[in-house]
Amino acid sequence: MAAPAFPAPKVIGTEKADVSYTDRQAVRVVAFNPNGDVAIVYAKRDNYYKLPGGGIEPHEDHETAARREFQEETGGVIKLRSSNCMATTKEFRFHLRQVSYCYVADLVDDTGEPNLSDEEIEDGLGHLWVSVEEAKRLMAVAEPRSEFGRFVKERDIYLLDEATKGGAAEV
Template sequence: MPENLDHTVTASFPSPRVIGIKKPGIIYIDRHAVRVVAFNAHGEVAILCAKSDNYYKLPGGGIEPGEDHAMAAKREFQEETGGVIELRGSDCFAATEEFRFHQRQVSYCYVAELVHDTGKTNLNQEEIDDGLGHLWVSVAEAKRLMNTAEPTSEFGRSVKERDIYFLNEAIKECQQ
Protein backbone atom coordinates (compact mmCIF):
# COMPACT_ATOMS: atom_id res chain seq x y z
CA MET A 1 0.00 0.00 0.00
CA PRO A 2 1.42 3.45 -0.86
CA GLU A 3 2.56 5.47 2.10
CA ASN A 4 1.54 9.04 2.97
CA LEU A 5 -2.07 8.71 1.87
CA ASP A 6 -3.67 11.66 3.56
CA HIS A 7 -6.74 12.08 1.37
CA THR A 8 -10.24 11.73 2.75
CA VAL A 9 -11.58 8.48 1.35
CA THR A 10 -13.74 5.58 2.39
CA ALA A 11 -12.82 3.34 -0.52
CA SER A 12 -10.44 0.41 -0.43
CA PHE A 13 -7.28 0.39 -2.52
CA PRO A 14 -5.60 -2.47 -4.35
CA SER A 15 -1.83 -2.85 -4.28
CA PRO A 16 -0.41 -0.48 -6.89
CA ARG A 17 1.39 -1.61 -10.00
CA VAL A 18 4.83 0.07 -10.05
CA ILE A 19 5.84 1.94 -13.19
CA GLY A 20 9.39 3.23 -13.48
CA ILE A 21 12.23 2.74 -11.07
CA LYS A 22 12.68 4.43 -7.72
CA LYS A 23 16.27 5.64 -7.91
CA PRO A 24 18.41 5.86 -4.77
CA GLY A 25 19.43 9.34 -3.67
CA ILE A 26 16.51 11.09 -5.37
CA ILE A 27 14.01 12.95 -3.25
CA TYR A 28 10.61 12.43 -4.83
CA ILE A 29 7.69 14.81 -4.54
CA ASP A 30 4.44 12.92 -3.89
CA ARG A 31 1.45 13.51 -6.10
CA HIS A 32 -1.89 11.69 -5.90
CA ALA A 33 -4.21 11.48 -8.88
CA VAL A 34 -7.35 9.81 -10.18
CA ARG A 35 -8.08 8.26 -13.58
CA VAL A 36 -11.48 7.47 -15.02
CA VAL A 37 -12.66 4.79 -17.42
CA ALA A 38 -16.04 6.29 -18.33
CA PHE A 39 -18.66 4.77 -20.58
CA ASN A 40 -21.42 6.54 -22.50
CA ALA A 41 -24.86 5.10 -23.33
CA HIS A 42 -23.40 3.41 -26.45
CA GLY A 43 -20.77 1.53 -24.43
CA GLU A 44 -17.99 3.75 -25.76
CA VAL A 45 -15.13 4.88 -23.55
CA ALA A 46 -13.68 8.40 -23.31
CA ILE A 47 -9.98 8.81 -24.11
CA LEU A 48 -7.81 11.86 -24.54
CA CYS A 49 -5.31 12.46 -27.31
CA ALA A 50 -2.17 14.46 -26.51
CA LYS A 51 -1.17 15.52 -30.03
CA SER A 52 2.11 17.19 -29.07
CA ASP A 53 3.65 13.97 -27.68
CA ASN A 54 1.60 11.47 -29.75
CA TYR A 55 -0.15 9.42 -27.08
CA TYR A 56 -3.62 8.61 -25.79
CA LYS A 57 -4.65 8.58 -22.15
CA LEU A 58 -7.59 8.30 -19.82
CA PRO A 59 -9.21 11.40 -18.34
CA GLY A 60 -8.05 12.34 -14.87
CA GLY A 61 -5.55 14.34 -12.92
CA GLY A 62 -4.31 15.51 -9.56
CA ILE A 63 -6.32 15.39 -6.36
CA GLU A 64 -6.50 18.86 -4.85
CA PRO A 65 -6.11 19.49 -1.09
CA GLY A 66 -9.34 18.70 0.76
CA GLU A 67 -10.80 16.89 -2.24
CA ASP A 68 -11.88 13.25 -2.09
CA HIS A 69 -11.35 10.82 -4.96
CA ALA A 70 -14.93 11.02 -6.27
CA MET A 71 -14.86 14.82 -6.34
CA ALA A 72 -11.48 14.83 -8.10
CA ALA A 73 -12.60 12.25 -10.68
CA LYS A 74 -15.77 14.17 -11.50
CA ARG A 75 -13.97 17.53 -11.67
CA GLU A 76 -11.11 16.28 -13.84
CA PHE A 77 -13.44 14.43 -16.19
CA GLN A 78 -15.64 17.49 -16.67
CA GLU A 79 -12.65 19.80 -17.19
CA GLU A 80 -11.08 17.53 -19.82
CA THR A 81 -14.17 16.26 -21.66
CA GLY A 82 -17.12 18.46 -20.70
CA GLY A 83 -18.88 15.35 -19.41
CA VAL A 84 -20.68 14.88 -16.11
CA ILE A 85 -20.17 11.39 -14.65
CA GLU A 86 -21.26 9.17 -11.80
CA LEU A 87 -18.82 6.62 -10.43
CA ARG A 88 -19.82 2.95 -10.34
CA GLY A 89 -19.38 2.48 -6.61
CA SER A 90 -16.77 4.03 -4.36
CA ASP A 91 -13.99 1.48 -4.75
CA CYS A 92 -10.91 2.07 -6.82
CA PHE A 93 -10.35 -1.05 -8.94
CA ALA A 94 -6.68 -0.47 -9.81
CA ALA A 95 -3.79 1.75 -8.72
CA THR A 96 -0.31 2.59 -9.95
CA GLU A 97 2.77 4.04 -8.30
CA GLU A 98 4.89 5.87 -10.87
CA PHE A 99 8.43 7.14 -10.52
CA ARG A 100 9.43 9.66 -13.16
CA PHE A 101 11.72 12.64 -12.99
CA HIS A 102 11.52 13.81 -9.35
CA GLN A 103 7.91 12.77 -8.82
CA ARG A 104 6.27 9.76 -7.19
CA GLN A 105 2.69 9.68 -8.41
CA VAL A 106 0.07 7.32 -7.08
CA SER A 107 -2.94 7.08 -9.41
CA TYR A 108 -6.27 5.50 -8.50
CA CYS A 109 -8.64 4.39 -11.25
CA TYR A 110 -12.44 4.27 -11.19
CA VAL A 111 -15.16 3.16 -13.60
CA ALA A 112 -17.92 5.67 -14.33
CA GLU A 113 -20.99 6.34 -16.45
CA LEU A 114 -21.57 9.50 -18.48
CA VAL A 115 -24.67 11.26 -17.16
CA HIS A 116 -24.61 14.40 -19.30
CA ASP A 117 -22.29 16.01 -21.84
CA THR A 118 -22.10 19.78 -21.44
CA GLY A 119 -19.90 20.12 -24.52
CA LYS A 120 -17.73 22.61 -22.62
CA THR A 121 -14.22 21.67 -21.57
CA ASN A 122 -12.09 23.73 -19.21
CA LEU A 123 -8.52 22.89 -20.23
CA ASN A 124 -5.56 24.60 -18.58
CA GLN A 125 -2.80 26.18 -20.68
CA GLU A 126 -0.53 23.13 -20.44
CA GLU A 127 -3.33 20.89 -21.73
CA ILE A 128 -4.05 23.34 -24.56
CA ASP A 129 -0.33 23.42 -25.44
CA ASP A 130 -0.32 19.59 -25.46
CA GLY A 131 -3.11 19.66 -28.05
CA LEU A 132 -5.36 17.72 -25.68
CA GLY A 133 -8.68 16.62 -27.11
CA HIS A 134 -11.15 13.88 -26.25
CA LEU A 135 -13.05 11.29 -28.21
CA TRP A 136 -15.54 8.53 -27.51
CA VAL A 137 -14.58 5.20 -29.04
CA SER A 138 -15.28 1.50 -28.58
CA VAL A 139 -13.16 -0.28 -26.01
CA ALA A 140 -11.44 -2.19 -28.84
CA GLU A 141 -10.61 1.07 -30.64
CA ALA A 142 -9.35 2.68 -27.41
CA LYS A 143 -7.03 -0.29 -26.87
CA ARG A 144 -5.84 -0.13 -30.49
CA LEU A 145 -5.15 3.62 -30.38
CA MET A 146 -3.38 3.44 -27.03
CA ASN A 147 -1.28 0.41 -28.00
CA THR A 148 -0.21 1.64 -31.44
CA ALA A 149 0.64 5.23 -30.46
CA GLU A 150 4.36 5.92 -30.25
CA PRO A 151 4.86 8.66 -27.65
CA THR A 152 7.70 11.08 -28.33
CA SER A 153 8.50 11.76 -24.65
CA GLU A 154 9.37 9.81 -21.52
CA PHE A 155 6.26 11.25 -19.91
CA GLY A 156 4.06 10.00 -22.76
CA ARG A 157 5.60 6.51 -22.59
CA SER A 158 4.91 6.36 -18.84
CA VAL A 159 1.32 7.53 -19.31
CA LYS A 160 0.84 4.97 -22.10
CA GLU A 161 1.97 2.11 -19.85
CA ARG A 162 -0.19 3.30 -16.95
CA ASP A 163 -3.38 3.87 -18.91
CA ILE A 164 -3.19 0.68 -20.98
CA TYR A 165 -2.90 -1.15 -17.66
CA PHE A 166 -5.93 0.74 -16.28
CA LEU A 167 -8.04 0.11 -19.39
CA ASN A 168 -7.26 -3.62 -19.34
CA GLU A 169 -8.06 -3.81 -15.62
CA ALA A 170 -11.35 -1.93 -16.20
CA ILE A 171 -12.35 -4.46 -18.85
CA LYS A 172 -11.74 -7.28 -16.34
CA GLU A 173 -13.65 -5.38 -13.65
CA CYS A 174 -16.65 -4.82 -15.91
CA GLN A 175 -16.78 -8.51 -16.89
CA GLN A 176 -17.16 -9.64 -13.27
Protein backbone atom coordinates (compact mmCIF):
# COMPACT_ATOMS: atom_id res chain seq x y z
CA MET A 1 0.00 0.00 0.00
CA ALA A 2 1.32 3.43 -0.95
CA ALA A 3 2.11 5.98 1.72
CA PRO A 4 -0.57 8.66 2.06
CA ALA A 5 -0.07 11.84 0.07
CA PHE A 6 -0.11 15.03 2.08
CA PRO A 7 -0.80 18.57 0.87
CA ALA A 8 2.26 20.78 0.38
CA PRO A 9 2.98 22.44 3.72
CA LYS A 10 2.79 26.13 4.54
CA VAL A 11 6.22 27.01 5.94
CA ILE A 12 6.24 29.03 9.15
CA GLY A 13 9.53 30.45 10.36
CA THR A 14 12.90 30.10 8.69
CA GLU A 15 15.14 27.05 8.57
CA LYS A 16 18.64 28.08 9.60
CA ALA A 17 21.69 26.14 8.42
CA ASP A 18 23.54 26.66 11.71
CA VAL A 19 20.74 25.24 13.91
CA SER A 20 20.49 21.60 14.93
CA TYR A 21 16.77 20.82 14.88
CA THR A 22 14.75 18.18 16.67
CA ASP A 23 12.13 16.73 14.33
CA ARG A 24 8.56 16.37 15.56
CA GLN A 25 5.33 15.35 13.88
CA ALA A 26 1.97 16.49 15.20
CA VAL A 27 -1.74 16.37 14.41
CA ARG A 28 -4.35 19.13 14.62
CA VAL A 29 -8.09 18.52 14.62
CA VAL A 30 -10.95 20.61 13.27
CA ALA A 31 -13.79 18.85 15.12
CA PHE A 32 -17.46 19.67 14.75
CA ASN A 33 -20.24 19.03 17.24
CA PRO A 34 -23.81 18.24 16.06
CA ASN A 35 -24.64 21.99 16.08
CA GLY A 36 -21.87 22.68 13.56
CA ASP A 37 -19.64 24.40 16.09
CA VAL A 38 -15.90 23.74 16.15
CA ALA A 39 -13.70 23.06 19.18
CA ILE A 40 -10.88 25.47 19.93
CA VAL A 41 -8.54 25.62 22.90
CA TYR A 42 -7.68 28.86 24.70
CA ALA A 43 -4.26 29.25 26.34
CA LYS A 44 -4.90 31.86 29.02
CA ARG A 45 -1.28 32.44 30.11
CA ASP A 46 -0.05 33.40 26.64
CA ASN A 47 -3.41 34.64 25.28
CA TYR A 48 -3.94 32.62 22.11
CA TYR A 49 -6.42 30.16 20.66
CA LYS A 50 -5.44 26.91 19.00
CA LEU A 51 -6.88 23.80 17.44
CA PRO A 52 -6.87 20.68 19.61
CA GLY A 53 -3.87 18.50 18.85
CA GLY A 54 -0.29 17.69 19.65
CA GLY A 55 2.62 15.38 19.08
CA ILE A 56 2.39 11.96 17.47
CA GLU A 57 3.88 9.27 19.72
CA PRO A 58 6.28 6.77 18.08
CA HIS A 59 3.74 3.90 18.24
CA GLU A 60 0.79 5.95 16.91
CA ASP A 61 -0.69 6.52 13.50
CA HIS A 62 -2.22 9.92 12.75
CA GLU A 63 -5.79 8.87 13.58
CA THR A 64 -4.83 7.40 16.96
CA ALA A 65 -2.83 10.52 17.83
CA ALA A 66 -5.70 12.82 16.78
CA ARG A 67 -8.21 10.93 18.92
CA ARG A 68 -5.86 10.86 21.94
CA GLU A 69 -4.90 14.52 21.73
CA PHE A 70 -8.51 15.63 21.28
CA GLN A 71 -9.59 13.58 24.30
CA GLU A 72 -6.73 14.90 26.43
CA GLU A 73 -7.46 18.56 25.63
CA THR A 74 -11.29 18.50 25.55
CA GLY A 75 -12.50 15.25 27.10
CA GLY A 76 -14.36 14.51 23.87
CA VAL A 77 -14.34 11.47 21.62
CA ILE A 78 -14.10 12.08 17.88
CA LYS A 79 -14.30 10.16 14.63
CA LEU A 80 -12.23 11.39 11.70
CA ARG A 81 -14.32 12.01 8.61
CA SER A 82 -11.50 10.75 6.43
CA SER A 83 -7.92 9.58 6.64
CA ASN A 84 -7.13 12.37 4.17
CA CYS A 85 -5.13 15.18 5.68
CA MET A 86 -6.71 18.56 4.84
CA ALA A 87 -3.62 20.76 5.28
CA THR A 88 -0.07 20.70 6.63
CA THR A 89 2.41 23.15 8.07
CA LYS A 90 6.17 22.91 8.48
CA GLU A 91 7.38 25.04 11.36
CA PHE A 92 10.85 26.15 12.36
CA ARG A 93 10.88 27.55 15.88
CA PHE A 94 13.67 27.57 18.38
CA HIS A 95 15.38 24.18 17.87
CA LEU A 96 12.23 22.42 16.63
CA ARG A 97 11.35 21.40 13.08
CA GLN A 98 7.70 20.35 13.25
CA VAL A 99 5.25 19.14 10.64
CA SER A 100 1.58 19.42 11.65
CA TYR A 101 -1.12 17.43 9.83
CA CYS A 102 -4.72 18.68 10.05
CA TYR A 103 -7.79 16.43 9.98
CA VAL A 104 -11.53 17.07 10.09
CA ALA A 105 -13.60 15.09 12.61
CA ASP A 106 -17.02 14.85 14.19
CA LEU A 107 -17.69 14.78 17.92
CA VAL A 108 -19.06 11.39 18.99
CA ASP A 109 -19.21 11.86 22.78
CA ASP A 110 -18.63 14.93 24.94
CA THR A 111 -19.25 13.47 28.38
CA GLY A 112 -15.58 13.01 29.30
CA GLU A 113 -13.24 15.34 31.14
CA PRO A 114 -9.98 16.77 29.75
CA ASN A 115 -6.78 15.07 30.90
CA LEU A 116 -4.32 17.97 30.77
CA SER A 117 -0.61 17.73 31.49
CA ASP A 118 0.88 19.85 34.27
CA GLU A 119 2.29 22.21 31.63
CA GLU A 120 -1.12 22.55 29.95
CA ILE A 121 -2.71 23.31 33.33
CA GLU A 122 -0.04 25.98 33.97
CA ASP A 123 -0.79 27.42 30.51
CA GLY A 124 -4.44 27.73 31.55
CA LEU A 125 -5.79 25.60 28.71
CA GLY A 126 -9.54 25.35 28.33
CA HIS A 127 -11.72 24.48 25.36
CA LEU A 128 -14.85 26.01 23.92
CA TRP A 129 -17.26 25.29 21.07
CA VAL A 130 -17.92 28.17 18.67
CA SER A 131 -18.95 28.69 15.06
CA VAL A 132 -16.19 28.46 12.46
CA GLU A 133 -16.51 32.20 11.87
CA GLU A 134 -16.18 32.94 15.59
CA ALA A 135 -13.18 30.59 15.89
CA LYS A 136 -11.45 32.44 13.06
CA ARG A 137 -12.31 35.80 14.62
CA LEU A 138 -11.05 34.81 18.09
CA MET A 139 -7.82 33.43 16.65
CA ALA A 140 -7.27 36.55 14.54
CA VAL A 141 -7.88 39.14 17.27
CA ALA A 142 -5.90 37.36 20.00
CA GLU A 143 -2.58 39.02 20.78
CA PRO A 144 -0.25 36.24 21.98
CA ARG A 145 2.17 37.18 24.74
CA SER A 146 4.89 34.79 23.54
CA GLU A 147 6.76 33.93 20.37
CA PHE A 148 5.39 30.39 20.68
CA GLY A 149 1.83 31.77 20.77
CA ARG A 150 2.50 33.80 17.61
CA PHE A 151 3.68 30.65 15.80
CA VAL A 152 0.58 28.76 16.96
CA LYS A 153 -1.70 31.61 15.87
CA GLU A 154 -0.27 31.67 12.34
CA ARG A 155 -0.32 27.88 12.05
CA ASP A 156 -3.85 27.28 13.30
CA ILE A 157 -5.50 30.16 11.43
CA TYR A 158 -4.02 28.68 8.25
CA LEU A 159 -5.09 25.12 9.11
CA LEU A 160 -8.63 26.15 10.05
CA ASP A 161 -8.96 28.20 6.85
CA GLU A 162 -7.73 25.31 4.70
CA ALA A 163 -9.90 22.70 6.44
CA THR A 164 -13.06 24.78 6.04
CA LYS A 165 -12.37 26.21 2.58
CA GLY A 166 -15.48 26.31 0.43
CA GLY A 167 -17.62 24.72 3.14
CA ALA A 168 -15.76 21.43 2.73
CA ALA A 169 -15.87 20.69 6.44
CA GLU A 170 -19.44 21.69 7.24
CA VAL A 171 -21.66 19.36 9.23
